[in-house]
Every structure is written in structure tokens, then in C-alpha cells.
Amino acid sequence: MYPVKSVVIVGGGTAGWLTAGVIAARHHGRIKAGSFSVTLVESPAIGIIGVGEGTWPTIRTTLAKMGVSETDFFRHCDGAFKQGGRFARWTTGADDDAYYHPLMLPQGFAEVNLVPHWLVRGNGTSFCDAVTPQGRLCDEGLAPKTITTPEYAGAANYAYHLDAGKFAPFLQKHCTSALGVRHVLADVVKVNQAGIGDILSVGTRQAGEIAGDLFVDCTGFSSLLLGQTLGVPFKPCDDVLFCDTALAVQVPFERPDAPMASQTNATAQEAGWIWDIALPTRRGIGYVYSSRHSTEDRAREVLARYVGPRIEGLKIRKIPIRAGHRETFWKNNCVAVGLAAGFLEPLESSAIVLGELSAKLIAEQMPANREVMDIVAKRFNEVTGYRWGRIIDFLKLHYVLTKRTDTQFWIDNVAPESVPERLKNLLHLWKYQPPWFFDEFDRLEEVFPAASYQYVLYGMGFRTEVDPDDMVGTAKAAMRYMSETTAIVAKMRTQLPKNREIIQKIHEYGLQPI
Amino acid sequence: MSNVVLLNSVTHRNLRVDATPSAHYGDDRRFVGVIVSEFPLLAVHCPLFFSKDANTGAFYCGAMLGFDESENLFLDDGRDCYRPLNLQRGPFFTAGDELAIDLDHPRVGRGEALFGENGEPSAYLKSIIQLFRDLVPGLERTKVFIDTLLKLKLIEPVDLDVAFDDGSRRDVTGLYTINQEALREIPDAVVLDLFRRGYLSLIYLMIASLKQVPVLARRKNRSFTAGLSLSHA
Numbered sequence: 012m013y014p015v016k017s018v019v020i021v022g023g024g025t026a027g028w029l030t031a032g033v034i035a036a037r038h039h040g041r042i043k044a045g046s047f048s049v050t051l052v053e054s055p056a057i058g059i060i061g062v063g064e065g066t067w068p069t070i071r072t073t074l075a076k077m078g079v080s081e082t083d084f085f086r087h088c089d090g091a092f093k094q095g096g097r098f099a100r101w102t103t104g105a106d107d108d109a110y111y112h113p114l115m116l117p118q119g120f121a122e123v124n125l126v127p128h129w130l131v132r133g134n135g136t137s138f139c140d141a142v143t144p145q146g147r148l149c150d151e152g153l154a155p156k157t158i159t160t161p162e163y164a165g166a167a168n169y170a171y172h173l174d175a176g177k178f179a180p181f182l183q184k185h186c187t188s189a190l191g192v193r194h195v196l197a198d199v200v201k202v203n204q205a206g207i208g209d210i211l212s213v214g215t216r217q218a219g220e221i222a223g224d225l226f227v228d229c230t231g232f233s234s235l236l237l238g239q240t241l242g243v244p245f246k247p248c249d250d251v252l253f254c255d256t257a258l259a260v261q262v263p264f265e266r267p268d269a270p271m272a273s274q275t276n277a278t279a280q281e282a283g284w285i286w287d288i289a290l291p292t293r294r295g296i297g298y299v300y301s302s303r304h305s306t307e308d309r310a311r312e313v314l315a316r317y318v319g320p321r322i323e324g325l326k327i328r329k330i331p332i333r334a335g336h337r338e339t340f341w342k343n344n345c346v347a348v349g350l351a352a353g354f355l356e357p358l359e360s361s362a363i364v365l366g367e368l369s370a371k372l373i374a375e376q377m378p379a380n381r382e383v384m385d386i387v388a389k390r391f392n393e394v395t396g397y398r399w400g401r402i403i404d405f406l407k408l409h410y411v412l413t414k415r416t417d418t419q420f421w422i423d424n425v426a427p428e429s430v431p432e433r434l435k436n437l438l439h440l441w442k443y444q445p446p447w448f449f450d451e452f453d454r455l456e457e458v459f460p461a462a463s464y465q466y467v468l469y470g471m472g473f474r475t476e477v478d479p480d481d482m483v484g485t486a487k488a489a490m491r492y493m494s495e496t497t498a499i500v501a502k503m504r505t506q507l508p509k510n511r512e513i514i515q516k517i518h519e520y521g522l523q524p525i
Numbered sequence: 526m527s528n529v530v531l532l533n534s535v536t537h538r539n540l541r542v543d544a545t546p547s548a549h550y551g552d553d554r555r556f557v558g559v560i561v562s563e564f565p566l567l568a569v570h571c572p573l574f575f576s577k578d579a580n581t582g583a584f585y586c587g588a589m590l591g592f593d594e595s596e597n598l599f600l601d602d603g604r605d606c607y608r609p610l611n612l613q614r615g616p617f618f619t620a621g622d623e624l625a626i627d628l629d630h631p632r633v634g635r636g637e638a639l640f641g642e643n644g645e646p647s648a649y650l651k652s653i654i655q656l657f658r659d660l661v662p663g664l665e666r667t668k669v670f671i672d673t674l675l676k677l678k679l680i681e682p683v684d685l686d687v688a689f690d691d692g693s694r695r696d697v698t699g700l701y702t703i704n705q706e707a708l709r710e711i712p713d714a715v716v717l718d719l720f721r722r723g724y725l726s727l728i729y730l731m732i733a734s735l736k737q738v739p740v741l742a743r744r745k746n747r748s749f750t751a752g753l754s755l756s757h758a
Contacts, residue, residue, distance in 0.1 A: 158582035159699070520581040525680060525701070 013381035016047055019223030021199055021213060021236060023053030025175055025363060026349020027229035028182035030370040032077040035190035037374035042191040050193040051186070052213060052221055057198075059179055059231070064288050064295050065093060065275050065360030066170040067458075068114055071163045073367045079185055081162035082521040085514065087181045089174035089290045092156075092273055092510055094149050094167060096359065100279040102471045104415045110137060110470025111274070112359075113145035114168040116462045118492040118499075126445035126465055127477040128489035138469035141493050144500040149274040154513040157506065162522045166507060170360075172275070172288045172295075195221060202240045209344045209381075210236060224381070227373070228347040232354070237337060237347040245353075247335035248403050251429055252410075253304065253420065254283045254356045257330040258314050259297035262321055273510045277358060278317065279413075281305065282420040285317050286357060291514050299332065299356050304420040332356060340395045341388035344381065346373060353399060358409060361402045361458065368456060369395060398458050404434040405459045405467075411438070412471040441468065445475045528629040529618055534644035537626070542615055543636030544649065546600055546608060550615070550632045553600075555591035557609045560663030561670050563588075564727050566607040568734040570599065571741060575671065575680055575701035584671045584680070584701070589741065592687065592695045598744040610660050617653050619661060624654065670724060677711060679704050679728070685738060690746040703731050 018034055020027050031051045041047035074084060084090050095113035102108050117125050129141045139146040145167055148155070155169035186192035201214035212222040228236035237243050249255060264271075276287035283300030298314040305313075307329070315322045336353025340346060348369045355361055372391055378384040411430050415421035423429065430438075437446075446461040446468070468475075482489070508516075546552050556576060559567060564586075567573060572589040588609055590597040599606050616630030626633070637649035646654065674680050681704035685697040708728065711719075719725045 157579075159577040159579060160582075516581070520583060523577065523582055523584060524675065524678075525682060 013224065015224040015378050015380055015384065017223045018047075018049045018225045018227065018377075019213065019221055020049065020051045020227040020229055022229030022231060022349070022351065023051055023179060023183065023194075024059035024229060024231060024349065025179050025182075026231075026351070026366045027051055027053065027227075028179050028186055029073070029363070029366050030227050030229060030348045030373070031192045032079075032182055032186045032190060033073060033367065033370035034374045034377070035186060035192045036077045038377065039190060048193060049191070050195060050221060050223065051183075052195045052197055052199060052215065052218075054198045055196045055217075057231075059176070064172055064175055064290070065286075065357060065363070066173065067360060067364040067367075068168050068170045069364055069367050070170055073371070075163045077182075077185065078189055079182075080524070082517060084171075084173075084181070085517045085522075088171075088178045089292055091172040091271060091290050091514060092154055093170045093172045093275060093288075093360075094145055094155055094273045096275045096277055097149065097272075098277050098279070098409065098467075098470065100415075101277075101284075101409060102412070102414055104279065104417055104421075110466070111139045111146040111149060112463060112466040112470065113139060113143055113149070113274075114170060115143045115145045116168075116460075117142035117465065118496050119488065120462055121448075123485045123488045123492065124445060124447040125489055125492060126447070126469065126475065127482050128486065128493065129469070130445075130475060130477050131479055131482065132490075139466060140496070142496060144496055144503055147500045148503060148507065149272070151504065152270050152273055152510050153503070153507040154273065154510045155507070156513065157508060158513060158516045158520060158522070160522070161525050166503060172290055174290055197221075199235065202236060204240070207343070208241060210240065224344065225378075225384070226345045228345055228351040229349050231350040232333070234337065234347060234351040236345045237340070237342060237351060241342045241345055243337045243339055243342055243347075245333070245335055246338050247333065248355075249334050251403055251407050251431060252334045252356060253301035253423065253429075254299045255332050255334065256302050256307070256310070257297050257299045257332055257356075258307075258310055259295065259328045259330060260314065260318065260322060260325050262294045262296055262318055262325065264293060265321075268511060268515075271510045271514065275360065279415070280313050280317075281418045282310070282313075284358065285314065287317075289510075291511075291518075297330075299358075301420055304418065304423070336399045339392045340369070341391045344384060346388070346391065348373075352395070355399075355402060355406060358406050359402070359459070361406075364458060365398060365402070368398065368458065400431075400433070402458055404431055404437075405463065407431065407434055408464065408467050409471075412468065412473055414472070441473070441475055443476055445477075526629070527627045529620075529625050529627045531620060532617075532624045532626045532639070534640050534646075538640050538644060540626075540639050541634060541636045542626075542639065542649070543632045543634070544613075544615060545636070546612070548595075548597065548600055551630070552612050553595040553597055554612070555593065555596045556587045556589055557611050558585050559588050559609050559611065560660060560667045561586065561727050562659065562663050562666075563607070563609060564730045567609065568730040568737070570606045570737065571734070572737040573731045573734040574683070576699055577701075584675065586667055586671065589697075589700075589738075592697060592741070592745055596745075598741060598748065610656055610663075614653065614656055614660070617657070619657050624657065670727060673719075673722075673724065674703075674728075677707070677715065679707050679711075681707070687738070687742050689742065689749065691749050702735065703728050705732065 020031050031049055035049045038047050095111050097111050099109040125142045129138055155165045155167035187194045195218050197215035197218035199213045200216050203211045205211050210226045212220045214220050271289040278285045282305035285298045288295040298310055300310045334355055340352050349366045376387045378387045410424040413421050446464045450461050567588045575584050576587050590599055615632045616627045618625040638647050639650045680701050683700050683702045687695050
């Protein structure tokens with residue numbers, strides 16, 4: 012028996028420190044007793060990519076479980092509230108073409124599927140506004156909570172926008188000071204393997220050999236352990252998702268008290284889309300585009316047109332995107348998390364949430380010894396492979412429902428050969444029955460639940476045939492939930508402060524733990 | 526709305542302030558911030574809770590005087606019940622070390638003189654000066670008390686659901702009290718520390734004051750009955 016007593020994480024970006032924190036918090040008792048250790052080896056020379064600035068509500072539980080104070084998070088990571096995504100110009104490309112994918116489930120989601128009722132009696136109200144208050148909250152730039160709401164609680168569901176360059180050092184400090192994670196600043200120059208391929212240790216330039224029982228590859232795009240050392244191939248998906256380049260820029264606010272959007276804005280362009288994320292000090296803006304459909308010069312023009320004259324003199328960073336993921340994620344005694352596992356365009360902020368889910372699965376299923384590790388690895392690969400597949404499907408959904416034909420990019424995106432088989436089947440099925448429970452999304456901790464599909468499908472004008480006779484039994488409940496939505500908006504409007512105002516208060520007064 | 530100025534014996538020589546408890550003078554408050562030294566005086570009459578400042582979210586201690594907006598069920602008791610410093614202070618504030626007054630406060634006009642003929646402070650003004658000598662450091666001591674309890678995770682939210690004789694109910698939210706389960710779990714060394722700092726007695730005063738909630742409800746019930754007898758008269 013070879014017990015698993017030491018976990019070595021290689022790489023110290025967002026993925027590395029999140030994984031370290033999640034594992035160390037889960038196994039804190041054993042770490043304290045000295046029978047288990049978590050070590051993070053980080054190169055003092057290699058910087059972090061730090062593109063992930065959007066999260067999912069899971070991040071609140073993740074941080075709370077690590078024992079992080081939400082107030083500290085806001086103050087040190089340039090944190091801001093995110094209540095969903097607003098997708099503009101994706102369907103027709105017209106000025107008024109926009110829909111929300113909010114973070115709140117439709118009202119009464121567990122009890123009744125509102126889709127058919129909205130389809131029949133929606134009276135011109137958008138799906139989002141008919142079933143949840145959150146789109147309206149975003150329209151008015153309202154925060155999801157007040158200064159008296161305890162840490163990590165909300166009147167409306169929320170996630171964060173954050174400065175990834177500040178998030179990793181913030182987690183590092185917490186992991187090393189509160190969770191007993193060992194931090195080694197050294198460059199990995201060699202990976203030592205046993206005959207069967209297991210990694211025995213990493214050789215470093217500054218700190219000698221670092222041995223471990225389980226290695227987590229958080230080395231980013233280079234995938235040093237899983238890809239380079241263990242030879243797990245990369246599976247591109249650029250035949251489905253065409254964007255392969257991002258031009259990113261940070262735009263300061265004109266005034267320190269300028270209004271801050273409460274959602275991620277994603278505005279479709281001729282050969283991709285532009286993200287626009289509000290942090291307290293600046294907006295992070297980036298054009299993600301397909302280099303097969305646009306030259307870089309043209310992409311820079313598109314970005315400049317979106318930002319306006321204020322782009323003058325700002326530094327534009329070019330980031331290549333290789334859409335896809337490793338064929339497997341856990342091989343031998345090595346598992347990859349973050350960019351080392353794969354990367355997709357940040358259309359639905361899937362990077363950090365997938366890192367969290369992976370870290371949680373590793374922490375919860377931490378194999379007791381090497382003998383049972385392969386069983387856990389197989390499970391991990393199944394679940395994680397499924398998750399990547401569903402994220403790819405879900406991102407493609409945003410493109411495949413477009414009615415735009417103004418550029419080749421949008422025309423190519425609806426080409427049947429670019430649509431995964433599974434998604435094709437679902438779209439076929441959903442013509443006759445709207446997604447809800449009992450759909451195929453039945454896995455524990457689905458990244459995008461059926462509600463997310465509802466918001467995108469019906470936000471983009473998808474139509475499902477419904478039989479009014481089939482809705483009789485649930486009509487009363489549905490009408491009640493939909494009228495409740497309007498009442499909740501009216502109530503929240505009087506209670507919730509502006510997004511900017513609450514951020515300033517959190518910086519000044521802090522949130523209470525209870 | 527308010528016109529707060531520093532108090533001086535020249536400009537305000539002839540100013541008078543009405544010190545009698547009255548709903549018309551701003552005593553119509555169902556929850557009033559208090560300091561720890563007031564706990565023993567208040568716990569025998571009314572429930573003590575923590576609540577959060579709507580503007581900053583910060584916890585403070587307060588005495589519950591009623592159930593509905595602007596309802597102070599102790600107003601008719603006159604001087605029989607201890608009146609919290611925050612009501613006794615009336616139109617007065619502190620600005621640094623100096624005393625300030627809100628000239629637009631409804632109490633300002635008639636009543637107690639603030640200064641004598643030669644500009645010397647009246648007995649009433651002296652009592653106000655003494656009040657702030659208690660209140661200002663008291664607020665700081667109360668904050669330290671709250672911070673200590675928060676750190677020990679001894680504060681928990683509590684919702685009051687009270688039924689009245691007229692058939693109505695009140696669901697009072699936004700209140701917090703001592704987490705008695707957590708209190709039983711604290712290590713001996715912490716208990717000793719809380720005792721030495723005088724916090725243990727404050728904690729038990731707060732717990733004991735919870736028994737004042739039904740007493741306060743009876744007060745409100747009596748007001749219904751009083752209303753009934755009036756309407757019959």
C-alpha cells in the first residue's frame with residue numbers, strides 16, 4: 012500500500028491556489044495533525060495568464076469553505092458583483108437585440124416549468140423578465156444585496172467579477188497563513204518518473220527535489236506534467252468554437268463613482284464578441300475573434316470602435332486561445348486543473364468554475380492510497396470529460412441559434428458540420444419539449460443546468476411547440492409565479508442599492524459575517 | 526431637516542429645551558441604540574438585542590420598545606422606567622469634544638433653560654454634558670464588546686413572530702441575540718476572560734431580557750384594551 016499523504020501542486024495561478032485552498036480546507040484536520048500535506052511549487056519567473064475575471068455562484072461556497080472573509084475578498088481582489096450575462100446582438104445583430112442569462116433560477120423552478128406557460132401567455136415580455144427579477148435588477152445597475160446582508164448571502168443570486176492578477180496572491184496568502192499550505196518558489200527543471208509512469212518528484216532549480224504522492228498540474232497552457240511528461244494529447248474543438256484570439260485592454264472609469272454594470276456584457280461583433288467586465292477601478296474589455304474570419308488589424312479596429320477614443324494610449328494584450336482540452340485529465344498519479352486541462356473562450360466564465368469543481372472532486376474523492384487511485388481517476392475523467400463536453404455544447408448554443416448572416420463568421424457558425432451531434436439532437440428534441448428536470452442534465456453539480464439552456468434558448472427566440480391542453484394542471488401555479496416576479500422586482504427596487512454604492516460601502520465598512 | 530450647530534453660551538443664552546418624554550419630540554422609536562452600561566437598567570423592562578445599522582451594516586446594541594414603526598410602548602410610564610441615553614439626549618450631539626445642538630429639533634423652544642443669566646450652564650445642561658461623558662466612551666466599549674462576541678461567533682440572528690389579542694401578528698426581523706448553544710461550547714479560558722471583562726454578566730442580561738418580549742407584547746395588548754374602553758366610553 013502506498014498511502015497518499017502529500018499532494019504537490021505545480022503552478023501558482025488562479026487554478027493552482029484555488030486547488031490548494033480547496034484541498035487544504037477539506038483535509039485541514041490531517042494537515043494539522045501532520046499526516047497530510049499540500050505543497051504548491053511556483054516559478055518565481057513565469058507570470059500568470061490571469062484572464063479569468065468572471066465566476067459562477069459556486070465561488071461563494073468555495074471561498075466560504077476555505078474560511079476566506081468576503082469583505083477581504085472584495086477589498087483585495089478588486090471584487091465586484093456579477094448577476095449574470097447580457098448578450099447583445101447575438102440573434103439579429105440589431106441595436107435592440109439583447110437578452111440576459113441571469114444567475115437566479117426561474118421562479119418556482121423546482122415545481123413548475125414556466126417555459127410553456129410563457130410561450131403561450133408571455134404577452135411580449137422577455138422570457139427572463141417573465142420568470143425572474145434579475146434581468147430588471149441588472150437593467151437598473153442594482154446590487155444583489157445590501158450592506159446589512161451577511162457575507163456570502165444575497166437577496167439575489169450572485170457571483171463575482173475579480174482581478175485575476177490580485178486573486179491568486181490573495182488566495183496564496185490565505186492558503187499559506189490559515190490553511191497550512193507549503194509554498195515553494197522554484198522553477199521545475201525536471202520531472203522524475205517511476206517505471207510505470209507515476210511521477211515521483213519534480214526537480215527544481217532552487218529547492219531541490221520535491222516528492223509527492225499525487226501531483227496536480229496547474230502549469231497553464233504548457234501542461235508540463237499531464238501533457239508534456241505523461242503525453243496526454245490535446246483535443247482541439249476549433250471545429251465547433253472558432254474564436255482563437257483575444258485582444259484584451261483595461262479601461263479606467265471616467266470618474267471613480269461612475270455606474271458599474273451588475274452583469275458581464277458580451278456584445279457580438281463581425282467575427283466574434285467583446286467581453287466587458289466592470290471592476291471597481293476599471294473595465295476589463297476584450298475582443299475574442301476568429302483569426303480565420305478577421306485580420307488582427309481589423310480586430311483592433313473593432314475593439315477601438317467599442318471602447319471609443321479612450322482606448323488611445325492603453326496597452327492592448329494579445330492572447331492566443333487554443334480551444335479544447337486534454338483527452339483525459341487524470342493519468343497515473345497526476346491530475347490537471349485549469350488551463351493545463353484545457354481552455355475555452357470566456358463566453359460563460361467557465362474557466363474558474365470548472366477549476367473549482369475539479370478541485371472539489373479531487374478533495375472529496377482524495378484517494379487513500381495508490382491502489383485505489385485509478386478508480387478515482389476513472390471517475391474523475393468521466394465526470395470532467397462530460398463537463399467539458401457540456402460546456403462546449405452550451406457555448407455553441409449561443410452561436411447556433413443566431414439569425415445573423417451579415418458576415419461569414421456567423422454563417423459558418425450555423426453550418427451543421429460545426430454542431431456537435433449531442434447538441435443537434437437536443438435542439439431537435441427541444442422543438443417539442445422545453446428543457447427542464449428529467450432532461451439529460453442529471454449529473455451531480457452540472458456546470459450549466461437546464462435553467463441556463465432555457466435562458467439562452469428563449470432569449471434567442473427559439474420556439475418550442477406546446478399543447479395548451481397539456482398545461483392545464485400547472486397553469487395556476489405558473490401564473491402565480493410569473494405575477495410574483497413583478498412583485499419581487501417592485502420590492503427589490505426599493506431595497507437594493509446601486510452596485511457602485513454597495514462596493515464603496517463594503518470597502519469602507521465591510522460586511523458582517525452573520 | 527436638521528440644523529446642527531455648536532452650542533455656545535452667547536448665541537444660545539436664552540435657548541430652552543423640553544426634556545419631557547413625548548412621541549411628538551422624537552421618542553416614538555421602537556428600537557433605540559444603547560450602551561453596555563445601560564444593560565442592567567434596561568433588561569428589567571425591555572428586550573435587548575443586537576441589530577445592524579442600515580447605512581454601514583455595523584452591529585449595535587439596542588433596546589426594543591415596541592413592535593410597529595414609531596411605537597414606543599414605554600412613553601406612558603413617565604419616569605417609572607429607565608429611559609435610554611439616546612432618548613434622554615434629545616436634540617444634543619457631540620462634535621469632537623464639543624457639544625452641538627439641532628436647532629430644528631422639535632424639543633427646542635420651550636422648557637429647560639440651558640444657561641443661567643451669566644452664561645453658566647444650567648443643571649439641565651450639566652446633566653446633558655455628563656450624559657455624553659458616559660455615552661461617548663460607552664459606545665466605544667459597546668463596540669469592543671460586540672467585536673469580541675462576533676469573533677467568538679456568539680451572535681446569531683433571531684426572528685420574532687408575535688401574536689396579539691386583536692388577532693394580528695408581527696414578524697420582527699433584523700434582530701440578533703446571544704447564540705446560547707455556541708456559548709455553552711466556549712473553552713474555559715475564554716469563559717474566564719469574558720467574566721473578568723464583565724462580558725459574561727452582559728451576555729446573561731441579554732439572554733434574560735428575551736423574557737421581556739412576551740411582557741412587551743402584553744403591554745401592546747393592554748393598549749388594544751385601552752383603545753376598546755375608550756371607544757366604548
